[in-house]
Amino acid sequence: MQYYMDYAPFAIKMTGVTKEYRLGQFGKGTLTKDIQSWWAKKRGKDDPNVKLENVGRMIGKDRFMALNGIDLEIKHGETVGLIGANGAGKSTLLKLLSRVTGPTDGSIEIYGRIASMLEVGTGFQGDLTGRENIYLNGTILGMTKSEIDKKMDAIIEFSEIGRHIDTPVKRYSSGMYVKLAFSVAANLDAEIMIMDEVLAVGDMAFQKKCIEKMRGIGEEHGKTILYVSHNMDTIKRLCDRCIVLNQGQVIFDGSANEAINLYMGKSRSFSHHYEYPESSHKRSRFRKVVIESADFPQEYSGQVFENEPIGFQIGVRGLADIAEMYLRIEVVNSLSTVVGMMVSEQSVQIQKNETIGVSVKMDSAHLAPGNYRANIIAEAFTESGEKMVLDTVDGAFTFEVAYNSEGITEQHAHWFADWNSNVRLNPLQISEI
Amino acid sequence: MEKKTTQALYHTVIEPKKLLHLNIGEIWRYRDLTWLFVKKDFTLIYKQTILGPLWLFLNPLLTTLIYTVVFGGIANISTNGVPKVLFYMAGNALWSFFSDAISKTATTFRDNAQVFGKIYFPRLTRPISIVIFMGINLALQLAMFLPFWLFYLIRGDVHPHWGLIWLLPVIIVFMAAMALGCGIIVSSVTTKYRDLTIAVTFGVKLWMYATPVVYPMATIENELLRKVILINPVTQPMELFRYVLFGEGDLSAVGLLWSAVFAVVIAIVGMMYFNKVEKTFMDTI
Numbered sequence: 001m002q003y004y005m006d007y008a009p010f011a012i013k014m015t016g017v018t019k020e021y022r023l024g025q026f027g028k029g030t031l032t033k034d035i036q037s038w039w040a041k042k043r044g045k046d047d048p049n050v051k052l053e054n055v056g057r058m059i060g061k062d063r064f065m066a067l068n069g070i071d072l073e074i075k076h077g078e079t080v081g082l083i084g085a086n087g088a089g090k091s092t093l094l095k096l097l098s099r100v101t102g103p104t105d106g107s108i109e110i111y112g113r114i115a116s117m118l119e120v121g122t123g124f125q126g127d128l129t130g131r132e133n134i135y136l137n138g139t140i141l142g143m144t145k146s147e148i149d150k151k152m153d154a155i156i157e158f159s160e161i162g163r164h165i166d167t168p169v170k171r172y173s174s175g176m177y178v179k180l181a182f183s184v185a186a187n188l189d190a191e192i193m194i195m196d197e198v199l200a201v202g203d204m205a206f207q208k209k210c211i212e213k214m215r216g217i218g219e220e221h222g223k224t225i226l227y228v229s230h231n232m233d234t235i236k237r238l239c240d241r242c243i244v245l246n247q248g249q250v251i252f253d254g255s256a257n258e259a260i261n262l263y264m265g266k267s268r269s270f271s272h273h274y275e276y277p278e279s280s281h282k283r284s285r286f287r288k289v290v291i292e293s294a295d296f297p298q299e300y301s302g303q304v305f306e307n308e309p310i311g312f313q314i315g316v317r318g319l320a321d322i323a324e325m326y327l328r329i330e331v332v333n334s335l336s337t338v339v340g341m342m343v344s345e346q347s348v349q350i351q352k353n354e355t356i357g358v359s360v361k362m363d364s365a366h367l368a369p370g371n372y373r374a375n376i377i378a379e380a381f382t383e384s385g386e387k388m389v390l391d392t393v394d395g396a397f398t399f400e401v402a403y404n405s406e407g408i409t410e411q412h413a414h415w416f417a418d419w420n421s422n423v424r425l426n427p428l429q430i431s432e433i
Numbered sequence: 434m435e436k437k438t439t440q441a442l443y444h445t446v447i448e449p450k451k452l453l454h455l456n457i458g459e460i461w462r463y464r465d466l467t468w469l470f471v472k473k474d475f476t477l478i479y480k481q482t483i484l485g486p487l488w489l490f491l492n493p494l495l496t497t498l499i500y501t502v503v504f505g506g507i508a509n510i511s512t513n514g515v516p517k518v519l520f521y522m523a524g525n526a527l528w529s530f531f532s533d534a535i536s537k538t539a540t541t542f543r544d545n546a547q548v549f550g551k552i553y554f555p556r557l558t559r560p561i562s563i564v565i566f567m568g569i570n571l572a573l574q575l576a577m578f579l580p581f582w583l584f585y586l587i588r589g590d591v592h593p594h595w596g597l598i599w600l601l602p603v604i605i606v607f608m609a610a611m612a613l614g615c616g617i618i619v620s621s622v623t624t625k626y627r628d629l630t631i632a633v634t635f636g637v638k639l640w641m642y643a644t645p646v647v648y649p650m651a652t653i654e655n656e657l658l659r660k661v662i663l664i665n666p667v668t669q670p671m672e673l674f675r676y677v678l679f680g681e682g683d684l685s686a687v688g689l690l691w692s693a694v695f696a697v698v699i700a701i702v703g704m705m706y707f708n709k710v711e712k713t714f715m716d717t718i
Contacts, residue, residue, distance in 0.1 A: 007444075008444075021716060095715070096447065098552065098553050099445075099447060099553035100549070100550060100551065100552065100553055100715055101712065101713060101715045101716055102447065102712040102713055103447060103448070106448075107446060107447065107448045108445075108446070108447040108448075109444075109445070109446050109447075110443075110444070110445040110446075110447070111443070111444055112443055113443045114445075114553075116552055116553065125473060125477065127476065127477050127480045128473060128476060128477075132473075132476070135469055136466075136469050136470075136473060139463065139465045139466035139469050139554075140466060140548070140552060140554050141552070141554075142463075142554065143465075144462075144465050145465040145468075145469075191443070
């Protein structure tokens with residue numbers, strides 16, 4: 001590693017990098033359609049192959065900047081986290097760095113070999129054995145065969161696959177598959193590692209082992225690591241520096257703790273009126289309604305107290321007639337884990353093309369103080385009792401659980417927000433001293 | 434650590450529009466990967482089959498038999514004195530090497546979109562490995578061809594040009610370059626126009642009939658037809674191949690030169706175009 005440090009002070013340097021995607025279609029996919037379009041144009045007729053949605057919305061706006069002027073320098077041996085909401089440009093940035101696609105403008109300079117794991121087990125072949133796949137995957141990641149030979153024992157040992165190593169990987173369990181893939185990447189000789197949420201796989205014990213391995217790689221071997229995740233906990237444990245992306249730009253570059261706080265606040269800031277555009281809905285197989293909005297009363301401050309339920313309205317539009325629709329709110333903590341939920345016991349009726357405002361009340365009973373996000377889910381049940389998710393909005397609103405003046409604060413023992421717990425069970429009773 | 438001082442410095446600059454930059458050194462550095470792809474292709478084809486690698490020999494044997502019966506027996510096309518079995522076996526081996534190499538490399542981007550979209554390695558390693566794989570197939574077929582050839586040689590039915598034997602591998606290398614060039618151009622174009630794949634499957638079949646595979650060049654008497662067939666850059670290598678092996682072939686210096694130039698040019702153009710497309714194809718496919 002010293003070798004590279006002597007040569008250049010940085011491992012990765014990005015200067016004014018942009019990446020532009022064209023929305024809609026590139027060409028029309030087939031030659032005959034292109035010729036059709038050309039012929040129609042020639043005769044002054046409408047292009048028969050323009051997608052209808054493009055007619056109204058896309059004119060003059062058919063370009064989309066996934067990355068908009070990124071300047072970034074990462075030094076040798078740094079472990080850098082990369083966070084940002086969906087669509088902020090994280091994946092695009094990683095794709096550029098791992099050379100899966102090229103930038104539209106700007107330049108990227110890299111000193112060292114990059115091993116990228118945008119997905120574990122890329123290039124694994126089911127019919128080949130574990131050992132054969134180690135060779136294949138290792139060479140795809142840029143190792144030579146003799147380098148792999150030297151590492152073979154370490155890879156097999158780390159993967160915990162043992163004697164199954166000569167079995168075709170199609171007979172592996174998904175856990176074994178992932179373990180093997182991670183071992184190959186973790187034992188690479190590359191100077192720079194790029195990882196996209198790969199640690200969110202395998203069982204808990206293996207995850208822990210992976211994180212330790214990653215830290216070891218960073219600290220002992222001085223490797224440069226760029227890690228993207230939605231798991232703030234791992235980012236906190238792994239990275240000393242963290243970059244926050246928003247709408248294709250770097251909005252923060254500094255300590256991991258500050259970055260996470262900024263990101264959590266940023267993901268959807270407090271407001272009295274929320275509207276949910278099409279992009280904020282999760283895909284659903286039985287999508288029969290659209291959760292359109294949420295409205296909070298003017299006196300609401302963003303804080304929810306235990307003894308004072310807060311009432312608000314959820315706007316729902318029906319895409320079909322639903323006799324019994326139920327609402328559910330999932331409460332998500334800062335580590336993106338669902339820590340609890342509230343289920344409506346009563347149902348609402350909704351008709352096709354009708355927009356209704358459902359008034360609901362929630363309180364913060366049993367939630368530890370802190371900041372939370374809420375997902376809103378509308379669902380119904382079939383006659384056989386199966387659940388159908390009608391629509392989902394993730395991160396629909398944020399709220400803070402706080403204590404009111406006459407609440408628990410009167411007690412001597414405070415509940416601290418940085419205790420790693422989100423559920424406040426009943427107080428521990430000391431009956432005898 | 435001690436290795437580090439002697440290792441190469443890996444320095445990469447990624448910029449848009451470096452279209453004509455062909456990194457041969459990098460492809461060489463990934464030679465182990467190329468070789469593993471070749472091995473993988475062999476393993477995958479014959480895993481979970483009954484006859485396994487036997488197909489390698491069954492396939493050309495059956496094709497030769499059919500050609501001998503249909504073209505030699507029923508259509509009664511002259512082979513210019515060369516024993517029919519030898520004539521068809523050699524022609525089929527060389528032609529199927531060429532056509533299989535084209536049709537397999539022609540789907541490089543489509544077949545590997547999954548892997549290409551997740552990770553970088555020199556994309557050319559994939560089509561190159563396919564051509565090498567086909568080359569090994571050809572070598573095996575020629576090994577099978579050898580006893581037949583020796584049989585007729587001993588009987589005195591064929592008269593090889595011994596002094597030109599060294600040309601055989603040269604012919605194969607040029608045909609490999611041609612196949613690689615054509616294949617990767619098609620695969621690059623198909624990232625935009627998918628229907629080209631269908632045209633290629635059909636086109637390669639037609640191409641065979643424009644190449645002296647099941648007939649010798651010498652039997653073509655129509656001047657126009659001769660010209661058309663001579664424009665085909667595969668014609669002369671095919672004739673030369675049989676000229677060396679059997680002593681019969683219709684050669685012309687201009688034709689041979691044209692084939693050689695075509696092979697070099699199409700390979701270079703193909704690699705440049707492929708190189709250009711590989712940088713952005715993930716955004717279009």
